[in-house]
Amino acid sequence: MSPSRTRRILVCVALSVAGGILAGPAARADGFYEGKSQGWFFYDDGRATAPVDAVEVAPASRVAVAPVPAAPAPASAPSSPEPFSVQWLSQKMQILKLNAMNHPTEGNLLAYMWAQRMMLDMSQNFADVGSKVAAEDPYLNEEVRFPTAAAARSNALWHVDRAREEILTDLSAHAGLWFFFDSRCGFCQDELPTVKALTDKYHFPVRYISEDGAPLQGMRPEAMVVDRNHGTFRSFELKLTPAVVLVVPPSTVMIVAHGAMAQDELQRKIVEAAIDAQLVPQDLMDAAQLEKRGIISPADLDRMKKVAAAANTDDPAELVKLMREAVGRRMPGVVQGTGGHQ
Template sequence: MRKILLVALLACCTVASAQKTNNGFFGGKEEGWFWYKDPREAQVKPLPTPAPEPEKKETPPAKEPEKPKEEKLSAFSVKWIRENLDKLRDIAIDDPTPENVRNYYYAQRIMLDKADKFATVAKQVVTSDPYLDENNNYPFATAARASITRLQNDAKKEGLKHLAGKAGLWFFFDSKCSFCSMQVSTVNHLAQTYGFEVKAITLDGKTLPELKVPVVRDQGQFKTLNLTITPTLVLAVPPKTFLVISQGVLSDSAADERLLTVAATQKLLPSEISRQIDVYSKGVLDPEDMNSEEAKALRDDPKAWVEYLQTRLKTKY
């Protein structure tokens, strides 16, 4: 009996406790047998609402590039003449009616009259501007030209004598060479007229008649200088510069000119003598004058670049 009472008492306590907490099986009796809940259901998050796509703006059609406006030619302008004169001539030749021929000759008359007016003004401008008047560079008058020529010849002689004091000449020859014998007079001329110290170098160990300069045997100089034929003249400039003047026969005047040309190229002469020799260089602009940074900056301003050229030309006289 006592056991029965004890079991009943425990059952009552369990029921009371379940009803009080409302968490037991009896508290969820409305759910029936489907009381189990999956814990993952509480963790499921709603999917984010996709953002609306941006509206596509319609691109306006591209504008067609504007066609350049055709330049209207002024009647009787140089450009008009250039474009029409040949056409008018061809028309007149193909169909030589009085009207077509007259049209061509009137167009030609316009061109000739323009050229005449240009020549008149050009003459006035050139003769009044010392930097444009070529008579100031090299005079046109016969007497003046003769005087300039005499001064130029004197300067050439002075230049060759100056060069003879700074350099010597090597004369390569072979006694069997007929042209070498012809060159002897020129070699003597350079030595006696200007004072060049000439060393005659024989390739076969023999000398030449009429040769009035010291003769030495070739010690390999001919091959070292890559020479190929005789007679040969070489300008020897101390300490180690050798300049070939000619390989072959030269006259006296031709030898003088070649020596002066080499001297000018190598800048072996004083500038004053060089200017007197090269009379045509007076008043001539150098490439450095026209390619300077200052000149490039003035290309779009005619007044500025004319003044620039006048300033440069002033130093050339």
């Protein structure tokens, strides 16, 4: 048999076998088209599958959908400041200044300097009206609160010194001073003459208390007492020597001074301690604190906060009334009117 014939026979056999496979019961001519929806990965093991009862599916109920709220309208851009207002000039000056510094031409410098001139003129107008308002309102007038003119100020300070002198004289009749020292302390030695001068002038009884058991130079040993184990020093919470303590029987104790100081400073501190302890009549207290007249205290501010909680502080007139009443309580003798008087 020739080779060509043999090849033709093999081809026919192969085609017959292929045709038999395609025509077999597992793969009918129309099986591919019928099962193509099962996909490439479908596998049928040939076992029968129990029929599944048809289940009637109810149509899905209609679900109400809430309407989507409309997007908020975009916020309107803030309005620009009014030309030649303080806000407008402040912004404009910053721009003009940077421009003039980056590009220092005559035109750029001229623009900036003219804007600056406008701001200075507005500041001057503000100051002029402010001076007029302060001159007409005694509670805002610093000349009324405490004189600034040389002659008037000198006279006012004389009244202050006189009131302090009277307070010290009255206080010495029912209070005393305790002077704590250490014989090795040079500042204690320097402060001793000051304490003696003060007691000689106002006749304060003084107790000299030694922390090391020895007297200062020029002090008689019998004129002092020794603070054993620093008990009194610690009980008063003193920090160093020399120290001066104001003692008012039966139980009032006030630290007046730590360290050495001049006599007038020591006198001032004694007066302030007596005022803080409310040991001074109101008239002398006001006279001795004349320089502080009209100054709002922390207690005044606390009172103002409580009043402001129920007031309309957005109303300028009501706000001024609240502040004027607070200052008025600190300025006795001044009557609010057209010009006020002392």
